[in-house]
Amino acid sequence: MIQEPFAIGSSHIHRLDPRLKILFATAYSFIVALSNRFPALFAALMLSLLLIGLARLNVWKAAKRMALVNGLILFFWLVIPLTFEGTALFHLGPLSVTREGVLLCARISLKSNAILLIFIALVSTMPITTLGHAMNRLGLPGKLIHLLLLTYRYVFVIDQEYQRLVRAAKIRGFRPETTINTYRTYAYLMGMLFVRASARAERVHHAMVCRGFDGRFYCLRDFSSTRTDWAWSAFMISIILGLVGLEWTRII
């Protein structure tokens, strides 16, 4: 089942102006992505963790999500140090582990975790509907936002429909294996899902037409910044300046 485990909460971060959170998360992520010096990257990881702490999220759930993502990073650790050109640190049989490769992996790990953690702390801490409206307010096209919200609305309905189809296959002795029969069954389940989705889309379109839809999208949500928001903005801007300083002015 699809869930949004971080969206609801009562921390300061949950209550911040969503537009601010999106802007800051974006700026921060890009700065981290473009940084290369370890002081900056370590600082970023710490700051991300700090924000996770401030958002008072379920640490266990957040850790589980991060474990999944770090699986991919593990792949880089297995391959890059062995394939990268550079000075050898030590040898594994015919292969040599290079210093440059190890450093690169370390950078990737730090960046990746810092960026995803800030994403969890700032973006996953709002419901998708709020995210959509805030993105709309920030100037993304209404059609795209409408599409995002509609997709989100029906992901749940369609997921349930799919679960029911799987159940139907299951009670008739279906067991997934590597055979053409299994693939055919999955293709049929998906095909049926698409056919039903298409019929539903037709009905939803009718429902929209019945309520006078003429292609314009409205966003009811108004966002307003409070004094807390200004304080947080100042805090976040200083974080960003700090990171920029660490990366590009070589203070440390």
Add this chain to the structure above:
Amino acid sequence: MHISEGVLSGPVLVSGIVLAAAGTAIGLKNLDYDRIPQIGILSASFFVASLIHVPIGVSSVHLILNGFVGLILGWGAFPAILVALTLQAVLFQFGGITALGVNTVIMASPAVLCYFLFGRLIIKKPSVALPAAFAAGALSVFLAGILLGLALVFTEKDFFKVSTIVVMAHLPVMAVEGVITALCVGFLKRVQPSMLPGYLRS
């Protein structure tokens, strides 16, 4: 299939964003507002379908289906895939903000290409349509792998070996995607051919 955050260089990230924005703009421009429910609900279905794990040998892969998305939605694949990736990021933290553009391009541009290459063939008789659908499913995964590899190599030329491994790893997935796409198109041809592109025109 996507690239983690924190791997790619600035120029690659920015090119990804520019190309993804262009593709999405074309997709949205072609999108008549009458068809928004169609694209939205189908993209919800693709989202759900891409969570399906199918067994392959002792392991299992989750489907990508970008070829199929392309065949059904054409340029609409860009906004649909962008939306799906955004949802994946927010719901599962599979990605963040910086690589969203690149990942959209990696998945959606092969989808659109397959639409132009094979879209007209899949409404023909099954002996033409099914191989075309297989090709669309397999090729779109292969091309996505190549684009992913290119993104890595443009970031750092020493990523070449990693890229090769990534592309190789996608070979079995290609076969599965090809078979599933062909069977799915076969299903639609029999049950609801009007969902296939160009059906009404022919």
Add this chain to the structure above:
Amino acid sequence: MDKNNLIINLEEISFIYPGGIPVLDKLGLQFHRGERLGLVGPNGSGKTTLFHIIMGLLRPSSGRMEILGRTVAREKDFREVRKKIGLLFQDADDQLFSPTVLEDVAFGPLNLGKSKDEAREISMRTLEMLSLAGFEDRITHNLSGGEKKLVSLATVLAMEPEALLLDEPSNGLDDNTKEKLIEVLSGLDLSYILITHEADFLAKTVDRICGMENGKILTDIESYPHYHLHEHARGKYPHEHH
């Protein structure tokens, strides 16, 4: 006089689905202001189809339609119809397409040209009327079946229609929600046509009943098979009823 009170006047409406089966066959229907009309008929007799034709979602292959005194035939005409007549769909998941309740209810008023504040106010008022106050920020897909149905009704009522078409509103609801719906419907000062398969619900919500059969309306059926709930001492044995 009576003519002025006609909300819907259908004459010789025929309809065939692309598949080729004729669903409506020279059907006629008169529906007046103030009426609360029940529409019954077996599965597949075309009741839903008829509602969709009235709203202009499907076009009849022949026949004349007059709605609120005007002949309607083209998309432009139906746009006006949709402002005056509200349709409650058979499946609430089709009707609620916005992520939150407030947005969904406000969708209609906004499209009718209301300002955001007006739309919000109308929506809040409508929700309150259906005792759904406090639901405005709920996520639609998390609502229960009964709540979804009531919110669907709110989305329709928020457009302040002159008449309603209700397609199996009690379907799949539990008894409490059904009771509440009956209360709401009796409290409304609106004309409506209501489709249902449930005789008890029908008895409590409509004044007049029409049947549908063979693509035609049987007006004012005096006799129709229906159900009653009652309790027996030994219900499991065969028994007789008058």
Add this chain to the structure above:
Amino acid sequence: MDKNNLIINLEEISFIYPGGIPVLDKLGLQFHRGERLGLVGPNGSGKTTLFHIIMGLLRPSSGRMEILGRTVAREKDFREVRKKIGLLFQDADDQLFSPTVLEDVAFGPLNLGKSKDEAREISMRTLEMLSLAGFEDRITHNLSGGEKKLVSLATVLAMEPEALLLDEPSNGLDDNTKEKLIEVLSGLDLSYILITHEADFLAKTVDRICGMENGKILTDIESYPHYHLHEHARGKYPHEHH
């Protein structure tokens, strides 16, 4: 002796949906070979949930289940159960997923390890038995509601089960299809448990009735509220019943 004939034996089964509402509460049920058991109870009393637990689609939070003489608890055990007991879903759309009727009916037999020819033969035989001969190449998605229900039954019967669980098989069917279903059920030499809200249908299809209430089974209820279909000269006016 009786013990050997037990098909389903449930002891103290409890079940709570993730939402938190307890649906089954230390429920017990014995179902024997040769029985035709009716299960009645208000909407939401957990009848469907009970069927899904028996098939292993949901796992009880506590309790013991024995099916066909074996304790079942894990997915592996339920795989065997699914070969022996057929479930007809409440909604036929949940049951049919193949493009054509023949493929859908043959799906079960193929999964049971039958050859293609055998599977086809069994399927054709089953379709014929339900007077659905000639339907094998129809597209399932385009069938009418009644046809879908009968084809669903065919998909279940084609697996040659030892017992059936029928979840509101008569729901949404018109009277002719209902009659046909009654005929088919009486013709079958199978034990089954049948859920329905329709007393007339119940009276014609089962020998024993159990009620469900507060998460428990009330065995052999002597009195339960039920419905009757009857016709009145002036059904639209309020009237009294004894």
